Amino acid sequence: MDVPPPSRTATVHGMDDYPRLLHTVLDTPEVRRLAEFYRQLLGLQYRPGDEPPAEGNDDADWLVLTDAQGDRTLAFQEVDRLERTTWPRPDVPMQMHLDLTVPDRDALETQHRRALDLGAELLLDRTDDPDEPLYVYADPAGHPFCIFVA
The missing domain is CATH 3.10.180.10 (2,3-Dihydroxybiphenyl 1,2-Dioxygenase, domain 1)
Structure with a gap:
């Protein structure tokens, strides 16, 4: 059958x-x-x-x-x-952001320098967080993105 x-x-x-x-x-x-x-x-x-x-x-x-x-x-x-976010102030919220990961703290520092050299603006340094060290940036148009150790 x-x-x-x-x-x-x-x-x-x-x-x-x-x-x-x-x-x-x-x-x-x-x-x-x-x-x-x-x-x-x-x-x-x-x-x-x-x-x-x-x-x-x-x-x-x-x-x-x-x-x-x-x-x-x-x-x-x-x-x-394009109105830039004012984050962390609430006047103009992020609305969305990109999360980018690196494998370790050395890579985080390397990519931090690259992001700044390419024109990113540092918004937040939270590299002292033992569980999830990260940086938050604005790209040249003002969109926020994070680079953190996954």
């Missing part, structure tokens, strides 16, 4: 049962500048066709960065104005 295959509703949910996160999009008045900041900070690459022009005017209003496998990670869209 042939047994029919199990119905989709009777199986454990698969990846096709839910939307998939494609990338996180950050608003910015300077698309290339912010994309370049995260490209260098995270070791990402431009999606084919989004690379900086060899010469001439760079009028990009939307750019995408990918990881080494070509999977999209971050995108950047142009806005006329």
Whole structure:
């Protein structure tokens, strides 16, 4: 006797049962500048066709960065104005932030220096926390992000 295959509703949910996160999009008045900041900070690459022009005017209003496998990670869209967070003051909340991890305190200090050299602004130093040492920064457009020891 042939047994029919199990119905989709009777199986454990698969990846096709839910939307998939494609990338996180950050608003910015300077698309290339912010994309370049995260490209260098995270070791990402431009999606084919989004690379900086060899010469001439760079009028990009939307750019995408990918990881080494070509999977999209971050995108950047142009806005006329962006109000920077005032965190930790509550006037303008974070609304969202990126969490980036490193394996140990030495790597944390290395990435701290890199982030500052690339143009990040330090918002909070919590490296004295024995359980989860971290730094909180604002990127060049004002979006907050953390680097911490996982």
